[in-house]
Amino acid sequence: MADYKKPIPIPTPETQDFWDGAKREELRLQKCDACSAVIFPPRPFCPSCSTREVSSFTASGQARLYSYVINERPAPGFDAPYAIAIVELDEGPRMMTNIVNCEQTPEALVLDMPLEVIFEPITEEISLPKFQPAGD
Amino acid sequence: MEQKSVAIIGAAETTDLGKIPNLAQIQLHADAALNAMADCGLTAKDIDGIATAGDSPASVAHYLGITPTWVDGTGVGGCSFMLHVRHAAAAINEGLCEVALVTHGESGRSRIGRGGFAAAPATLPGQFEAPYGPAGPPSMFTIPVLRMMKETGLTLEQLASVAVVQREWAGMNPRAYMQDPITVEDVLESRMIAYPFRLLMCCLVTDGGGALILTKADRAKDFPQKPVYILGTGESVETPMISQMEDFTSSKAFRVAGSKAFAEANITHSDVDHLMIYDAFAHLPIYGLEDLGFVGRGEAGAFIADRNTAPGGKLPLNTNGGGLSYMHSGMYGMYALQESVRQMRGIAPAQVENAKVSVCHGVGGMFMASGTIIMSNESP
Known part of the structure; x- marks a missing residue:
């Protein structure tokens, strides 16, 4: 982890629960207590109905591949080519991620393929949620 | 402004003041x-x-x-x-x-x-x-496109045709940075930048500048150039995070800005003689044509490939060659506006005959923001 060269997130009070969850290998989302909207990225209110009454919960970690590009250009810490992906969680929200344990090719990366979350520890405090092809 | 025409109806500070280390x-x-x-x-x-x-x-x-x-x-x-x-x-x-x-x-x-x-x-x-690992616009602005292709049937050949048609327009423009004709095959064989985007689907990176001066319409005829009137305007923003774009096949900011501008101008699409859609990448005119309502969902790729926006087509689009072939300094919108003004003045290198209404549509960030300006050269 010491020579990790990629950007490292810095949690804020509003996102601390998400990153604490990731460290425990839990994917944390929020749900509005009033209108049941599922919220990501984290914020302590609901952008659908503006109430501040929201609760955190642990998501299933199941998702599907929604869209991506395979970057061919250099980026600090990354070995091109690599896919920058958007996944749609079973609970609804979408998030950017990388797809791991999978070839970074159009043939291997098929839209709507089922995925599951795994957590990659990058510092003492931060584990990044990434996704891999779902097991049987 | 007219006195007492607008009021402040709600007012508040943050719940705490002073030191607030628990809030971003x-x-x-x-x-x-x-x-x-x-x-x-x-x-x-x-x-x-x-x-x-x-x-x-x-x-x-x-x-x-x-x-x-x-x-x-x-x-x-x-x-x-x-x-x-x-x-x-x-x-x-x-x-x-x-x-x-x-x-x-x-x-x-x-x-x-x-x-x-x-x-x-x-x-x-x-x-x-x-x-x-998103490494700037080429690997970020392009992320929604595979989903767009799956949902609407947009093809790589159609995306390539955007660059081909705009190069045709650029070929009529002596100030265009790239003027030599290209084919769909040329585009699809150019260097891969971020799959599925290849070099010729990405904008230029060049130097330049531009400026506009506006005044009240009733004074416009006091100046030597043919006046270009602002007929309608629109704007919106969606999200600074491409991953959080609501619909990967359509820009909410485009739809809101475009429909607002058309409503203000009180025109229909058949009134539009000339169109500019900010093209940082080849998919932008596709999204723009659909989100502004010129064609139905999933129809823009074929509309461009079938030469409707090419020289001689019924809807001349990006007639300066666009960001793909004319110039792109990083904030291209000014150049789109300049081309709309030239078309309305009747002095564009690739002039659209008898053009009376021009729609100029811009994007900001990566589907983050949008502005639409509709111009007319007919006196009020």
């Missing part, structure tokens, strides 16, 4: 905004105008769940918010929005979640996008 800067905006909404009994759904400084109005609008039809990010230091109020009053009088929200939030002491290079990893894009 964006949440300070939101905390004050939610308190002001409570003060007058409204929610974000009642608000259609947003103004702020220090942070992007797109960040604040998306964070709060506001879909604005009026946006002001005027940033001129500590008095910015007085200016925002003034602009908001003018905007309301003009019908650009009905309920405008002006926010201020600044973690000046605790410096939690502030933007800028050093603190970027604490912003939402810094936490939830940057760790996964």
